[in-house]
Structure formats: structure tokens, C-alpha cells
Amino acid sequence: MDRRIQKSRQAIMNAFMRLMSEKDFESMTVNQIAEEANVNRGTVYLHFTDKYDLLDQCMEVQINQLLRNCMPEEGLVHLTSKTALQRTFEYLEQHASFYSIMLTSKGSAVFRNQMETLFRQSLSEHLDSINLDRKLNKDITVQFLSSAGVGVLEWWITHSMPYPASVMVEQFWNLLDRIQLQMFE
Amino acid sequence: MDRRIQKSRQAIMNAFMRLMSEKDFESMTVNQIAEEANVNRGTVYLHFTDKYDLLDQCMEVQINQLLRNCMPEEGLVHLTSKTALQRTFEYLEQHASFYSIMLTSKGSAVFRNQMETLFRQSLSEHLDSINLDRKLNKDITVQFLSSAGVGVLEWWITHSMPYPASVMVEQFWNLLDRIQLQMFE
DNA sequence: GCCCGGTTGTTGATTTTTCAACAGAGAGCT
DNA sequence: AGCTCTCTGTTGAAAAATCAACAACCGGGC
Secondary structure (H helix, E strand, O other), X not given: XXXXXXXXXXXXXXXXXXXXXXOOOOOXXXXXXXXXXXXXXXXXXXXXXXXXXXXXXXXXXXXXXXXXHHOOOOOOOOOOOHHHHHXXXXXHHHOHHHHHHHHHHOOOOHHHXXXXXXXXXXXXHHHHOOOEOOOOOHHHHXXXXXXXXXXXXXXXXXXXXXXXXXXXXXXXXXXXXXXXXXXEO | OOHHHHHHHHHHHHHHHHHHOOOOOOOOOXXXXXXXXXXXXXXXXXXXXXXXXXXXXXXHHHHHHHHHHHOOOOOOOOOOOHHHHHXXXXXXXXXXXXXXHHHHHOOOOHHHHHHHHHHHHHHHHHHHOOOEXXXXXXXXXXXXXXXXXXXXXXXXXXXXXXXXXXXXHHHHHHHHHHHHHOOEO
């Protein structure tokens, strides 16, 4: 990628995030973002459809960084592995202000969607490795648990992380373990 | 000035100054500066003839900032005024590392030239306001005192500011006062 | 209702930056 | 001596960013 593109996108996203910590998303204008980023307003539109797209893309970049940080090595993030879970919570704790702002001021679905996808994959594989009670529908079970997982995660962030990451991991793990015991055939 | 030019020049100068605090000027390459600034090498050449020109321009920018900071208000800097002298020394003290590096690692004459010009102006006006002994040639006297002033200033910077700014101001002022008494008719 | 100011999204012409490539110079090695 | 590598200074074509301008829309005030 041409370095000019990289620089412009970076400047715009950084400016956006700075403004997000000072302003209400709805009242923020593209002109303000452009000025903060020291780029022409047209340049913002070259890279982003509108400020909603900017928010979404910002979230995606950040989540990709989260994932890259939480990966044990080359491979997928398994949120059903305690280590990966630990890393995820700790990373989120360290970037608390960003996620807090992004999740509270505007209902971007990017975070939820991406985290749910992750939970779904991990849980799907996990349930494949145990003997799921035949009376339970796998898809519904996976969705149930994913939603619960993401719900807790979002709650923790939007409520200013009332407990340290370590406590969250412990509780999460505990719940998963106990629920799992009820699913054996 | 087009914002792209501003951004490029700023990035290049900042990168240069960062590298100056880590490397020997002579061994520094334009390619290193371009990489540090995240611009194409050709861009460096668009704005600066070579690294010597870059050093000179950097010095000029910084000295202009020094002057802007030391001006009492709209007007000229009078280095024969104690207030202006105080401000100058204090500013230099606060930017010690920059000036120290710039004056020690490469013999750029920009600082010396500009400061001498300043001293000359101030002293010239100052001597106009007193009755200079007729036996003294004004131009020679002005040059004598300017050189002395700049010499002390440079010595202070290149010797890591052995005394606080306040001491330097006091001594400077004292010397100027005593020497002046010897010049009356 | 109308008017005004601010914002959005877009367009076209221009400028600046990028990139790759080239020729030349200097230093070090065989 | 020749060869290689690195750096310098430059060139030309392409791409990205800039700027000014325009039309349309929205919200607030009279």
C-alpha cells in the first residue's frame, strides 16, 4: 500500500479517536475530523464513505490488533482456551478507554459481530470435541453461549470494567466449565 | 503554504532532529532521514538541497521560534534589555538538548550569524543612546561586543550550560554595565 | 412560510508525493 | 587494476492529496 494512503488513513483514524474522547459521536462533523487530522475534507471521503464507515473501520482495525495480540502463535484465537481468554481480557483492560468510548457512544455492531463470530467458531469446535447430548440442538446451543459470552464482555466494558481482567477470566472459565458439564450425553 | 508541503517539511525536520540525537551528523544519510520521516527520498530533495541545507534550515526555524518566544511584544528583540536577555537564556535552557547537539556536532554558522546580527543591532542602538568616547570607532566596538556576547552564549551551550540561566544573565548584564562605563566621553 | 448558516457529498483542475530507475561518485575488497 | 556495494542527485510517469466550487439538504430563527 502506497505510503500516502497509509499516512492519510492513520491520521484520520487517530484524529477520529481523539475527537471521540472529547465529543459526542452524533454531533461530530467530518469537517472537524479533517481539521483535526490536518487533511482536506475530500481526503476523508476518499477513504471513508461517511463517519459511520469511519467508526466501523476504526473498530475493525482495533479488533484486528486485539486478535493479533491474543493469538498464541500462528493460528486461530480460541476463546475457549484459558490462555487466549486471559490475553483477550488483559488487552481490553489496557485499551479500556478506547473500547469504552466506542461501545458506549454509538451502537456500532462491529465489535459485537466480530466477537460473536469468534466465540461461535471456538465454541463450535469445542462442542464438536465433546459428546453433546442429542436433545440439544448444536446451533442453538452455540448461539446461546456466544451471545452470553459477548454480552458479558460488552457489559464489562460499558460498565467501566468493575472487576479486574483476572477475575473476569476466572468467572468466565468457571461458567463455561459448569455449563459444559450439563451438556454431556 | 500548501498543507502537504508543511507536513512534509515538518516530518523531515523532526526526523532529522531525532536522528541528530542518536547519530553523528557526518555519518547520517539522506536515506535514513527519509525513512525516519516516512517520506520518499526524492521528497527530501524537493525541499532541501542536501543534509547541510537541512541542518541550516532547521536551525533557522528554531531560532525564529526562539526570537518569537523572547519578544516582549510586537517589536524587536533587544539583547541589551535585561528582560529580553532573561527570556533568551531561559528559552535556550529549556531547549538545551537541541542547541547542544546542533552546535557541537556540526559547525553550522547559522546560529552564530543570527545571534551576532541580533547583538549588533541591539548594541548599535544602545551605543547611539550614550555619548561614546570619540576615540572609539563605533563599528569596531559593536563588533567587539557582539563577538564577545555570542562567544559566551555558544560556550555556555556547548559546555552543557555549567551555570543556570539566571547566573548567566546576571554576569552578562554586569559585564555590559562595566564595559559601558568605560566608553563614556 | 422564507431566509440563513452549516454540513454533506461530489467534481475538476492542479500540485505534491511516490516509486522505480538511472548515472555517477566514493570506499572497500580481491 | 577491476569489481561490488552504498549513497547521491536526478528524471519521468503515475497516483494521491489539495483546493475551490457547486448543489442539495437540514435545522433554527423570524
